[in-house]
Amino acid sequence: MIASTTLPHTPDAVSDRSLFDELAPHYWAMDFVSFGLSNQWRQRAVDELRLHKEARVCDLMTGGGNSWPAIWSHLGTGGSITALDYSEPMLMQAREHLNPHHRETVQLVYANVLDDVLPDAAFDAVLCTFGAKHIEERHYHRFAQIIHRLLKPGGRYSFLEMTLPTDRLLRFGMLTYMGQVMPLLAKLLTGHENSFRHLAGYTRQFGNFQRLETAFQQVGLETSVTSIWGGCASILNGRKLSKPL
Numbered sequence: 001m002i003a004s005t006t007l008p009h010t011p012d013a014v015s016d017r018s019l020f021d022e023l024a025p026h027y028w029a030m031d032f033v034s035f036g037l038s039n040q041w042r043q044r045a046v047d048e049l050r051l052h053k054e055a056r057v058c059d060l061m062t063g064g065g066n067s068w069p070a071i072w073s074h075l076g077t078g079g080s081i082t083a084l085d086y087s088e089p090m091l092m093q094a095r096e097h098l099n100p101h102h103r104e105t106v107q108l109v110y111a112n113v114l115d116d117v118l119p120d121a122a123f124d125a126v127l128c129t130f131g132a133k134h135i136e137e138r139h140y141h142r143f144a145q146i147i148h149r150l151l152k153p154g155g156r157y158s159f160l161e162m163t164l165p166t167d168r169l170l171r172f173g174m175l176t177y178m179g180q181v182m183p184l185l186a187k188l189l190t191g192h193e194n195s196f197r198h199l200a201g202y203t204r205q206f207g208n209f210q211r212l213e214t215a216f217q218q219v220g221l222e223t224s225v226t227s228i229w230g231g232c233a234s235i236l237n238g239r240k241l242s243k244p245l
């Protein structure tokens, strides 16, 4: 089911959204151009949530539901996923990947995450894989407040994102791969190149989790950052403190 809610209206949100609308039918190629690493890293991010079988999981900026297999590997029949995204074509892709076995456990929500449409303290866990770089820094405080509000006390969150390694050579190699090689490979696989090229720009602009981590700490979330592959990706994770700071 897709629950329609408030749609993004700010001009910057709209232009970002059209990028994802365009990318949606080709997004499957990311698994190939990352040589399977993106799925390995998603599994790692989900493992950080320490899910129990009946957990209620919120998957923010779900895209094509790319993290669901990793979540399902932890959930039993009582568990559920609420998956939010503001690109309808992305949600359509996600819905196509739903098998009958899991259909009842997933609720799709069509909304801008910053419109804060999900219920209070409803989730044992909040996940966001490769979505954080699309939140502008000026919205970090609000974004952190939303994550805090969605989680039950003691609930855990995990955010996975591509980040810039401090080692210059590694950073150069990563940005060259993402900005030049990956779009060409994607074009070979899908015939489409443009929106893949933009992803490197977002990664360069995002840098690392430092500023988002500070915003999370300010609202009362515990934080810890794990670096993967020399800093090419990182996981920001932790839990909502049972009592406010």
Ligand SMILES: C[S@@+](CC[C@H](N)C(=O)[O-])C[C@H]1O[C@@H](n2cnc3c(N)ncnc32)[C@H](O)[C@@H]1O
Pocket (backbone or CB within 6 Å): 013, 016, 017, 020, 042, 060, 061, 062, 063, 064, 065, 066, 067, 084, 085, 086, 087, 090, 111, 112, 113, 114, 128, 129, 130, 131, 134, 135
């Ligand atoms: C790079 S994709 C990541 C998708 C998926 N989570 C994954 O692991 O590959 C980023 C997703 O975030 C969504 N997105 C970006 N900004 C958003 C916002 N403000 N509200 C809701 N969704 C947003 C896009 O539509 C896109 O599907």
